[in-house]
Amino acid sequence: MARSYEPHDIEVKWQSVWDAEGLYKVSEDPARPKKYVLEMFPYPSGDIHMGHVRNYSIGDVIARYWTMRGTNVLHPIGWDSFGLPAENAAIKSDSHPATWTYANIEKQAASFRRMGFSYDWDRRLASSDEEYYRWGQWIFIKFWERGLVERKSSPVNWCPSCMTVLANEQVIGDGVCWRCKSVVQKRELEQWYFKITEYAQELLDDLDELPGWPERVKAMQANWIGRSEGAEVDFKLCDASGEPTDETITVFTTRPDTLFGCSFFLLAPEHPLVARLVEGTEYAPSVNEVVAGAAKETAIDRSSTDKEKNGAFIGRCVVNPVNGEKVPVWVADYVLMEYGTGAVMAVPCGDQRDFEFARKYGLPIPPVVVPADDPLYEQLKDQTERVVTDVDWDVAHADEGIMVQSGQFTGTPTGKHGEGVTKVIAWLEERGQGHASINFRLRDWLISRQRYWGNPIPAIHCPSCGLVPVPEADLPVVLPADVDVTKGETLADHPEFYETTCPACGGAARRETDTMDTFTCSSWYYLRYCDARNDAAIWDKDKADYWMPVDQYIGGIEHAILHLLYSRFFTKVFRDMDLVDFAEPFTNLLTQGMVKLDGATMSKSRGNVVAPEDMIARYGADALRAYILFMAPPDKDLEWSQDGLDGMYRFLGRVWRYVTEVAEEPVSDSPATDAEPAKVLRRERHRVVGKVEDDIERFQFNTALSAMMELLNAATDYRRTVPEENRDVSLEREVATTLVLLLAPYVPHMAEELWREVLGVQTSVHRAEWPVWDPMAAAADEVEMAVQVNGKVRARLVVDAGASEDTVRELALALPKVAEHTEGLTVRKVLVVPRKLVSIVAN
RNA sequence: GCCCGGGUGGCGGAACAGGCAGACGCGUCGGUCUCAAAAACCGAUGAUGGAAACAUCGUGCGGGUUCGAUUCCCGCCCCGGGCACCA
Known part of the structure; x- marks a missing residue:
């Protein structure tokens, strides 16, 4: 009588065997293709949680799969162990941050071992170790x-x-x-x-070199870097009596084509000129009120879009370089000191914020860019001088239009990237009053x-x-x-x-x-893993160039900007320092979704935590690993459910039973007499290997597992329906062996136990070669095709897979169901999609 | 407001290049085994009507393209995330 599936003993047993055998140690091997599989290293916050289980299980399947494919895989682990929570915990427990940190690291390391992750522990690092942070x-x-x-x-x-x-x-x-x-x-x-701003352009441009990154992460980074094309324009400052001085104030604008519509000029409350220019003047009290009001605001108030704008005239004017007009300078609380130059040319007709400000303080709104269908266009289309100083619009017109009241540029079509922009910039550059410029939001x-x-x-x-x-x-x-x-x-x-x-x-x-x-610690750890024990240099360049860049990086979306942007920056500097030969650290990025319970992220403070340890205790690490991957595609959030874990455990139990039963069967010489079911099972075996391969490479771990379930279903169907004496035992052995190999990346302990102890192989399943499949053997020789009449499936047709279109067409038209549904109609068209369906059009 | 995702049975999800919607699993129902229960195994399971054969409807909503649309196009709605007074 065969043993039943008892995960705990075998899991702990194999973990120590693997350790003793040094199974997951790797070194550079120029003869083999390499892959660097990396999960974001954890902060040692305490016990591991389901998010860790998911993150590291994904990485482990990928690492183990590529190892079985003959690739030299680097799969390291370490800890991001500096940081504030350690101090807070130390204060709470009256201890030292180091004590708390290193105790947690040991706890997590033990949990990772218990999960059976295939790390090369010799490369383990912690960013709070002196031998690490010295290189920082x-x-x-x-x-x-x-x-x-x-x-x-x-x-x-x-x-x-x-x-x-x-x-x-x-x-x-x-x-x-x-x-x-x-x-x-x-x-x-x-x-x-x-x-980092020195690399802003490159950090933006190189996002295009990362096809293996999710669009959304790239969009978030591009958004964060925030590149704007435009111009810097110099305005001459006037003295208190209104006479132009030699001092200029520069503004950045994305719409230099609207310069003719600049009817006032704004400074941020923190702008150093504000205090200087109003000091001791009659304008000081009202200006200071605005400045003080802005200073009091929290970040939340300040970023609120529908907040009322406040400002005050500072008693000076600047000269608009395009028309020599003197426009008043105001301080305005919606102008940010951190962006651009902290000074803005206000064009109320084309900018909603300036529009609102102008309406509030009764400032003119001369239209200078109007759409061709606006009544103002007819009135102003040849008007180069300013005759209209207000509009009856409710909102500013920020889109495309035609320049009016704009001197020599009148009549030019314009917009954000329109002809008007280019022309005005060229004109400013000629006269030395401005130039094309690019501004970044990144600080x-x-x-x-x-x-x-x-x-x-x-x-x-x-x-x-x-x-x-x-x-x-x-x-x-x-x-x-x-x-x-x-x-x-x-x-x-x-x-x-x-x-x-x-x-x-x-x-x-x-x-x-x-x-x-x-x-700063987490911006280069992936490079240190390549040569973690080097105490003479940060890393050996040959080693880094062998392993890097990371082929597959896996981590949470919360680092879409933070860690991932900083690491890209570090890598570019390292390249400029000739420490590495590449510009991007992570070729492919997988951002895994969150594990939720009752619709909310699991958290201790919320009290809705499912502890991985409890699940391991009940079902074993293998079932937990497989289940969390089976629940949903890795990039989607998933809702934890206990019931499904039972199902996964049941599946593993069925695999166990199947493999042990087949292994006990004597391989007889009697030829298989039941050819057709064997053919079906063999075909299924080839199809599933191909499917699992394809699914892993697309990170569809859930469908890979369901394909394995299908193979097991086919295998047990065969056992149940074919009489014992007719069974092809060598085929069953092959199927059992295949199942174990396919499952090895997901359930490494069970696979190892079945491989070494039940199937009797001497070496580790994790060193075994991935099973081979033959697309020809996976193809069915008969196919069932759907037959549609006017778009509705009315019949099915089983034909030879190689049947010609003409044959299929004739067979389909001969079906009684087809005759029934085409009665009284004329068949106009018959389409045959080989091996899929026949579509008959009749009316 | 702008930019990304997403919306499919009771539930998690599948359908990769426009071709049988709902694979696989969970749950539920029925059965086998059992004195009984659990476990295990077998079967059914989108909705509506029907004893059944079968028919009709069905992938957020409304249009369109097509012999054929979950998939492509146009216009919306809802949910999640990011950015946002960025000149």
Whole structure:
């Protein structure tokens, strides 16, 4: 009597055997094609959750599949282990961030082993390890040498709960902190930046080089980078009496063709000119009120579109370069200091915001671009001078139209990318009053954090030399262990850390006490995996060039901008440093959906968590792995349901029974006498291998599994319907073997047990070759075709797969059902779709 | 407002290049086995009408192209996500 399927014993057993055999260790092998399969490394937050199970199961199937296809697969794991939650947890439990972090890493590592993931553990890393973060500091120094590091003062995002500044990318939704969801505040602070904006154009352009990325991620990045084409235009500032001075204010505009419609000029409340120009004038009180009002607003208020716009005249004018007209300068709270130059030429006829502002303050709205079907067009079509200064429109006209009241340009068709734009820019350039320009929404990456548990920024503030990098030879700047975060301490509270000497002049100096954003750690870990134990260099270039780029990257959509944009930036800088030979780190990206319960993301605070450990305890890791992949395609959100897991467990039990039964059957010499059912089963075997192959490569793990279920159904049908003495046992063996091989990436432990212990193979199923299939053998020799009359299926026809169209047509027309439905009608047309259907048109 | 997804049985989902809608699984119902139950196995299962054969309807809505549309085109509705006073 064969054993029944007992997942727990076999899973734990094989995990230790694989470890002992070093089954998943890999090294460079130029003779074989390589693949680098990588899942985003986890933050060691505690226990693993279903999202982890899903993410890492997807990667594991892909890694195991390609290994079986003869590919040299790198599949590493590590931890993104610096970061704020460790400090918060330490404060709560009165311990040290390191204690909490490393305990969690061990816990997660144990869970990953228990899930049977095929990692090369020798490459394991943690970003909080000194041997890792020292290279992060080295990167900082190298970026500095390349002019990509800057310390500057600007309005930054401050999270009052995390007590640190944040990068723009880390402020999400309605102006909240990505990690704790608190509303962030704006503060003017001096901080460290990586100049990611220097790569803005390339980061945008190279999205086109990533066909293996989801459109939506690329769209989000393009959106974030926010490239706008337009022009910079210089306006001369007038003095208090209205006479033009030599001082100019530059604006960025995407619509230089509307310059003739500029009837006022706007400055952001934070613009330095505002305070300077109104100081001591009669305009100061009203202007200051607007400035103060804007400063008080939270990020949420400020980004609200339907908020009423406020402004005040500052008492000065600027000269419109196209017509010499003097237009009043206002301060307006809807003008952003962070975008463009913080100054805007207002064209109320063509911009909805300016339109509203003009209406509120009674400013003129001269129409300069009108659609041909607007009554104004007839009136103004040859009008070069301004005669109309207001419109009866309800909204601004921002679309295409024809230029009017626009001097020599009158009559030119124009729009966002219209002829008018090009002409006006050329004219401005000729006269030295402006030039074509491109503006990005992307800001430089603020990387300094006022927190302890991070990578210390290797910089020294010297009173005489200024900012000095820590010399390469002095790296790493070790994060001291004796900082007590439970007392709210940071590095800035530890003189023994920050008191130092200047490496340049030797005088007393102060070490930087900010640490780096954790996203700097995760921007290059995938490269370190290629050569994780190297202590002489960040990585060996040959090794990196062998394994990289990552062929398949798998992770959550929440990093669509953050981690994925930063990593692309790092890679481009590494390329410029000649550390790598490629410009994009991740060739193919799969963003997996969330695992939900009752329609909501599982979370401890919500109390709707299904613990993977509980599922493993009941069903084993194999059933859990297979089930989470079977539930839905990987990129879709899925709703957790317990019942389906029972079904998967049942399926594995049926596979187990089938394989063990077949394995016990003696292989007799008696020839199979029941040819047709055997033929069907053999055909099914070939078809399913092909289908599973195709499905895995398209990440359709759910349909791959259902194909395996179909094969098992066919196999057990055969066993049930064909009398024992007529069964082709060698065929059944082949089917059983095939099933085990197909299942190996999904249920590695059960497959291994069946392979080695039941089928008696000496070597691991995970080193076995993927089964071969023959498309000819997978094709049926008879096919059932549907016969339609006027678009409705009226009959079915079983014909030889190779039957000619004429034969099929004749057979179809001869069917009684067809005669019935064409009675009294004339057959006009008969279409034959080979092997699919016959369509008869009659009327 | 702009940009991406998505809408198919009771449920998760399938249909890859315009060709039999609902594979596979869950659930439900019926059956076999059993003293009984569980497990396991077998069968049925989109809706409506019909004893059945069968017929009609059916992939968010309305049009269109086509012999034929879940699939392509046009116009909408709803849900999810991203961006948004970006000049």
